[in-house]
Amino acid sequence: MSKAPATERKAKEGIARDPLLGYAALPGVADEMLDANGQIRPVWRNLISHLGRMTEGELRERFARADRYLRDAGVFYRTYGAQGSGERNWPISHVPVLIDGREWETVCKGLVQRANLLEALIADIYGENKLVQEGFLPPALIAGNSEFLRPLVGVKPVGGHYLHFCSFEIGRGPDGNWWVLADRTQAPSGAGFALENRVATTRAFSDIYAESHVHRLASFFGAFRDALQSHKQHPDDRIAVLSPGPANETYFEHAYIARYLGFMLLEGEDLTVVNDRVMVRTVAGLKPVGVLWRRLDAAYADPLELNQHSHIGTPGMVQALRAGALTFVNALGSGILETRALLAFAPTVCRRLIGEDLIMPSIATWWCGQKKEREHVAKNIERMVIGPAYSRLPFFDDNGQSVLGSSLRKTAKETVGEWLATEGAKLVGQEVVTLSTTPVYVNGKLTPRPMSLRVFAARTEHGWQIMPGGFARIGAGDDVAAIAMQSGGAAADVWIVSDKPVARATLLPPEESFTRNMPGSLPSRAADNLYWLGRYIERAEGALRILRAWHQRYAESADPNAPLLADVTRYLKGTDIEMVKAVPATLLRNIDSAIYSASNIRDRFSPDGWLALTDLAKTARRFHDTVHAGDDASHAMTILLRKLAGFAGLVHENMYRFTGWRFLSIGRHLERGMHMTRLLGHMSGPDAPDGSLDMLLEIGDSVMTHRRRYNVATARLTVADLLGLDPLNPRSILFQLNEIRTEVEQLPNAFVNGQMSPFYREAMRLHSGLAVMTPEGMSEETYRKLEQEMEKLSDILGQTYFS
Secondary structure, three states: OOOOOHHHHHHHHOOOOOOOOOOOOOOOOOEOOEOOOOOEOHHHHHHHHHHHOOOHHHHHHHHHHHHHHHHHHOOEEEEEEOOEEEEEEOOEOOOOEEEEHHHHHHHHHHHHHHHHHHHHHHHHHOOOOHHHHOOOOOHHHHHOOOOOOHHHOOOOOOOOOOOOEEEEEEEEOOOOOEEEEEEEOOOOOOHHHHHHHHHHHHHHOHHHHHOOOEOOOHHHHHHHHHHHHHOOOOOOOEEEEEOOOOOOOOHHHHHHHHHHHOOEEEOHHHEEEEOOEEEEEEOOEEEEEEEEEEOOOHHHOOOOOOOOOOOOOOOOHHHHHHOOOOEEEOOOOHHHHHOHHHHHHHHHHHHHHHOOOOOOOEOOEEEOOOHHHHHHHHHHHHHHHHOOOHHHOOEEOOOOOEOHHHHHHOOOHHHHHHHHHHOHHHOEEEOOOOOOEEEEEEOOEEEEEEEEEEEEEEEEOOEEEEOOOOEEEEOOOOOHHHHOHHHOOEEEEEEEEOOOOOOOOOOOOOHHHOOOOOOOOOEHHHHHHHHHHHHHHHHHHHHHHHHHHHHHHHHHHOOOOOHHHHHHHHHHHHOOOOOOOOOOHHHHHHHHHHHHHHHOOHHHOOHHHHHHHHHHHHHHHHHHHHOOOOHHHHHHHHHHHHHHHHHHHHHHHHOOOOHHHHHHHHHHHHHHHHHHHHHHHHHOOOOOOOOHHHHHHHHOOOHHHHHHHOOOOOOHHHHHHHHHHOOOOOOOHHHHHHHHHHHHOOOOOOEEOOEEOHHHHHHHHHHHHHHOOOHHHOOHHHHHHHHHHHHHHHHHHHHHHHO
16 A cells, blocks of 8 residues: 655644745735745744644544634624525634734834824815815815715814724735735724634633734723713713614624624614604613714715705714714715725825825725826736736726726727827726735645735824724635625634733723623614514414324324314414414414524624524524424424523523513513413314313423313313412413513603503503403403403504604
8 A cells, every 4th residue: 555645644743844835925925924035034933833733633523623612602794696695604724814013113114204194195085175276186086086075075073073083904025025905984894703702712712812922902992992981072962882683784783793892783774763862762761972983984864955865874874973962883975985096096195195105005006087197007007908817807997896897808908098198087997906816725735815905003192003903804715806895705814923922801890990881772773673573483383382282192193184284284374374384484474584683783792692592593404305294393392492491591691681681571471471362262262172171281381280270171261260360370361461560561651741651551551451351251251351451552652663
């Protein structure tokens, strides 16, 4: 038998004998781990040494820890394609990118200068406009730009600054120097993902991380949080993250950041403008909002004065800015700074505005509208058109949209000048950058992959502060274009490594400054989603209990047309549950609806709760495809009920007893009360088939209690007493109304000017009316009327707190 090649044997045994396993930098490409001589950079030596002592099995186990954390935390990135959108598990590249702290100081200096430049630039664009007047910027680049928002001209931010949070795409070129590839000022994303990358990576390499003097990220976020607090003009102002909603590709991050920093997560429909002040609709009424960290494009923020087709904005936002009553992070209109053509003017604009040369240059860029640049651009176009790599020279219009394809493919070498004279005046061209590579673990060995860094800057009371890290975007292969997350790229943590111990920063306040803050007001939309989450969960549980009882009896008789089974089948059909499948599709829809409600309140939903819900949905879907009627289905229902009980236990034991919990509880109690009311009305009447009462007790989980409490066989009156009127039975109708009444007393505005709110009054009336009933008076008509009154109670709740 022939022996396997040495490198192959080492890959199977681990990396112990050769840490690099043949790793080498690509020709003419800089590498993050190897220097120009092919030697491991000092900052990487500790990590590579540890990797060299691990077997492949140990590495897989470590990587699995990181993946498990991200999966359990529900970290995802929404992708879009021809088949619609979908959630992609966060694609982490497990090996971090390491950068020496001294080199990072130079990067920070260049990015702080760039952030100051961008602030001065946008102040001029929406202010005195001197750069256009003096010829430093072409008028068409500003006036013809869709991101130039004319209603914001002359509107100065309250605090004097347009920019508060920026990000920069940077890459290392073949010469080893860092270049700015793009500026992100509209609604920069990724800071929350950088935090999750850090947590996941430390799960894999906790021992290495602990001894590597890696700069922490918490101080960056703490300083920014404090800076936003300083922008509040009134003590009762709220700070919120303004999100486009769950359909956005980075919605998970919006919820994560809001939860991490303790801010509200709002959407446009949560807000209204009253007397030039932005207010959030809460269950306690309108409350003022003073600072909005927006994550939606500026044009969509106000359909009244900006994009009239926007359905995610709030009318009157621009007027609130004019009145000086609101701080936007970043200011509306800042998206114009992302225009790629501006990179062409960065060097001269920097000297004009702040009197300095750019420390960190931009990617080579030309604005083809300037005649003096056309000859240079023409030569580059000729080279790319007649060569095999023409498609790698990107050209963009003023708004950053690629226009490369049709025009250049039709352009012959002889007509380049003519093309430039017409189309070129509207375009900007960029050189192709050969990015540096970084080690990625692929198929048992380290492999070089192209990467760029996304770095974040936050304005604090001490000026701009650069996050000590960020995250690296890693290409799926050798193609630089595959770095984009939408194109299959991955993300890696970035370790800024010091040569001495670093401070262990935290967002927690020092012990001597302990303050107990009451939870903020609950937005009406969040309350609505919590209420319906409770209802959908209880609806799923009620259906499971009926289905389990049905399948238990079917397993004994194997006759679906038996009177009791046929009767229950008709009842289920009346609730849109078809018995075509043992685990019906309607049950899956109820669980999916619960998940959708929870997804709208991710900032208020614990990771454990989310994991329990998604696990329930996954199991239910698997059972839907595989389970058969009878004993198999009965067992499956029991498993699903246990998972639901686990979720209910998390809610009951771990959720803070404040307003949100009360709405979720009201939803569960109301749905359970309606479920039991319908069942009693259908299955306890004089025409109900034999066995209906026993089945009712089983569905109501009250068989043993009935045996202990009543010294008679199952009868209509005993069942009505236990499942309808017993205040101590957690499955009875009266118990649900009693719990609802208790929760309503704690809701905001339960009393208005000494009078009960309409919802409180109706809840009291329903409870009192049922409390004085006797089993003899519980008829089909009574149950039917009670169900209608509960539906009415739900409507009044919505009118009182959700509208």
